[in-house]
Amino acid sequence: MNCEKCHKNHATIHLTAIEGGMKKEAHLCDECARQTGVHLKFNFSISDLLGGLMEPTTKTPKVNQVRCPECGITYSEFKTKARLGCANDYEVFRSELLRLLEKIHGSTQHAGKTPHTVDAQVRKENELIRLKKDLESVVKSEDFEKAAEIRDRIKTIELELNR
Amino acid sequence: MKVEELLSQSGEWLKGTGPESDVVISSRVRLARNLHRFPFLTVATPQVRAEVEKFVRPRLEEGKLPRKLVYWSLSELSAVERALLVERHLISKEHEKADGDRGVAVGADEAISIMVNEEDHLRLQVIRSGLQLDEAYEEIDRMDTALEGSLNFAFSPQFGYLTACPTNVGTGLRISVMMHLPAAALSKQMEKVLQSLQRLNYTVRGFYGEGTQPLGDFYQVSNQITMGKSERDIISELKKVIPEILKFERSWRHKLIDDEPRKLEDRVWRAYGILKHARRITSEEATDLLSALRLGLTMNVITGIPHKVLNELFIFTQPAHLQKIERKILDPEERDSVRAEFIRRRLEGL
Numbered sequence: 334m335n336c337e338k339c340h341k342n343h344a345t346i347h348l349t350a351i352e353g354g355m356k357k358e359a360h361l362c363d364e365c366a367r368q369t370g371v372h373l374k375f376n377f378s379i380s381d382l383l384g385g386l387m388e389p390t391t392k393t394p395k396v397n398q399v400r401c402p403e404c405g406i407t408y409s410e411f412k413t414k415a416r417l418g419c420a421n422d423y424e425v426f427r428s429e430l431l432r433l434l435e436k437i438h439g440s441t442q443h444a445g446k447t448p449h450t451v452d453a454q455v456r457k458e459n460e461l462i463r464l465k466k467d468l469e470s471v472v473k474s475e476d477f478e479k480a481a482e483i484r485d486r487i488k489t490i491e492l493e494l495n496r
Numbered sequence: 497m498k499v500e501e502l503l504s505q506s507g508e509w510l511k512g513t514g515p516e517s518d519v520v521i522s523s524r525v526r527l528a529r530n531l532h533r534f535p536f537l538t539v540a541t542p543q544v545r546a547e548v549e550k551f552v553r554p555r556l557e558e559g560k561l562p563r564k565l566v567y568w569s570l571s572e573l574s575a576v577e578r579a580l581l582v583e584r585h586l587i588s589k590e591h592e593k594a595d596g597d598r599g600v601a602v603g604a605d606e607a608i609s610i611m612v613n614e615e616d617h618l619r620l621q622v623i624r625s626g627l628q629l630d631e632a633y634e635e636i637d638r639m640d641t642a643l644e645g646s647l648n649f650a651f652s653p654q655f656g657y658l659t660a661c662p663t664n665v666g667t668g669l670r671i672s673v674m675m676h677l678p679a680a681a682l683s684k685q686m687e688k689v690l691q692s693l694q695r696l697n698y699t700v701r702g703f704y705g706e707g708t709q710p711l712g713d714f715y716q717v718s719n720q721i722t723m724g725k726s727e728r729d730i731i732s733e734l735k736k737v738i739p740e741i742l743k744f745e746r747s748w749r750h751k752l753i754d755d756e757p758r759k760l761e762d763r764v765w766r767a768y769g770i771l772k773h774a775r776r777i778t779s780e781e782a783t784d785l786l787s788a789l790r791l792g793l794t795m796n797v798i799t800g801i802p803h804k805v806l807n808e809l810f811i812f813t814q815p816a817h818l819q820k821i822e823r824k825i826l827d828p829e830e831r832d833s834v835r836a837e838f839i840r841r842r843l844e845g846l
Contacts, residue, residue, distance in 0.1 A: 343695075345694060345695055345697075363691055363694070363695055403535070404535045404536070404538075404539045405539065406538070406539060414538060415661060416536070416538040416615070416660045416661055417536060417538065417659075417660055417661070417662070418535060418536055418538050418539040419535040419536050419539065420530065420532070420533075420536075420650040420652075420658045423652060423655050423658055423665075430662060433662055434655075434662055434665070434723060437662060437663055437720075437721075437723075438666065438721045438722065438723035438724050439721065439724060440666075440721075440723050440724020440725075441654070441723070441724070442654060442723075442724060443652075443653070443654060443655055443656025443657075443665075443666045443667070443723060443724070444666075444723075444724055444725055444726050444729075445656060445666060445667035445669070445725070445726045445727050446637070446640075446657075446667065446726075446727060447651070447653075448644050448649055448651055449641070449644060450644060450648065451651055451653070454532075454648070454651075455653065494532065494533060494648070495532075495533055495648075
């Protein structure tokens with residue numbers, strides 16, 4: 334992202350200001366920030382940093398109410414704490430996090446180490462998602478024998494995943 | 497091993513023998529990992545915290561790992577012992593102050609430590625003396641791979657290792673190089689260094705990590721970006737930046753000795769005089785003077801004090817260390833006397 338003032342340098346300073354009850358964002362390069370009288374703080378906490386990078390609260394009110402079914406936190410709670418509640422949040426808040434990760438890391442795709450267990454695991458995870466959907470449909474069609482079978486399979490996989 | 501046994505040794509990284517040790521104190525690498533299917537600590541109930549510790553602890557203590565680790569449950573330690581672990585850089589301040597079930601597994605030479613239930617379920621760290629980024633990463637990578645054998649880490653093919661804070665996600669890798677930059681600081685050049693590092697997406701912090709002020713001209717430079725790059729790339733980029741800072745600091749050191757040799761000598765010898773004779777000294781003053789002494793040693797303004805002794809003085813004169821050595825709780829004034837005496841004794845006869 335380029336500096337909003339000079340449109341030349343890369344913006345390294347991201348500010349959130351409240352003026353007249355409205356949140357405003359500014360993205361500046363070091364030099365323009367200094368000229369505007371914004372000094373670099375030597376120490377800043379991760380939440381300060383995140384605070385500066387978050388989207389304004391008023392813009393997307395619905396997103397803030399989305400709640401993760403596994404850990405129970407909402408996106409707005411994440412914004413306050415700057416910490417996620419569980420691994421599933423990365424899927425639940427996916428589109429917002431993609432924007433945030435782009436700003437923090439300049440990337441949204443992992444390019445490092447992969448645990449050697451991951452392939453088998455990813456396959457199992459996918460099977461789990463599919464089985465849960467199957468279960469819903471067989472319960473609807475009242476095929477309880479089949480449902481019991483699927484439930485057993487889900488339990489087995491969940492146990493394997495919890496190894 | 498008990499926590500107080502740490503007093504009879506000092507960490508491998510304090511030896512002061514590593515490459516570039518005139519400027520670089522230590523290289524530290526850290527990996528953030530969470531367990532699959534356990535909620536992150538942000539929302540974890542006391543029961544979940546206990547479950548995580550119960551699940552992880554035996555796996556850290558088992559003999560199959562590349563390093564033998566000793567586990568300390570922090571709730572079983574005294575406040576002074578917890579503070580001592582912070583002063584040794586084995587746990588973070590946040591981990592010290594937190595509540596609930598949590599712990600740390602430490603290797604005998606203190607080069608490796610694994611915090612359990614800090615911000616993430618596991619925080620692995622390896623510290624090496626001087627500039628040894630590859631060596632430090634290789635060691636932590638071996639430990640991480642070994643742990644994968646018995647623990648299932650939260651991972652997504654797109655997001656990588658999943659962490660409580662999105663600033664760590666991906667590799668979960670934070671590399672910090674602790675440097676002593678007294679000449680750059682004395683010549684008021686630090687602002688320049690900080691700004692150029694910030695432009696390159698590196699953060700600079702004080703001696704004890706996030707939120708701490710630079711003490712005694714020690715600065716920790718760390719990568720900010722953890723995603724979209726491989727571990728190797730993150731390391732090789734930092735390996736290009738650090739030599740620039742070394743060159744910068746060394747050039748200002750030479751300028752000091754060329755332009756104002758008397759001023760530098762006076763500063764170093766005054767520091768030595770006070771350290772050798774003071775009867776009361778605060779932690780801040782001691783750190784400041786030890787920093788000047790360290791500068792003098794690397795510039796040969798003063799000789800005969802081993803780096804190891806000096807490095808140890810920085811750590812052993814911290815409040816928790818002094819209280820553990822004296823085996824009692826001391827108020828700040830008492831600590832100042834004990835600290836002055838400790839330094840005097842260590843410098844005697846050198």
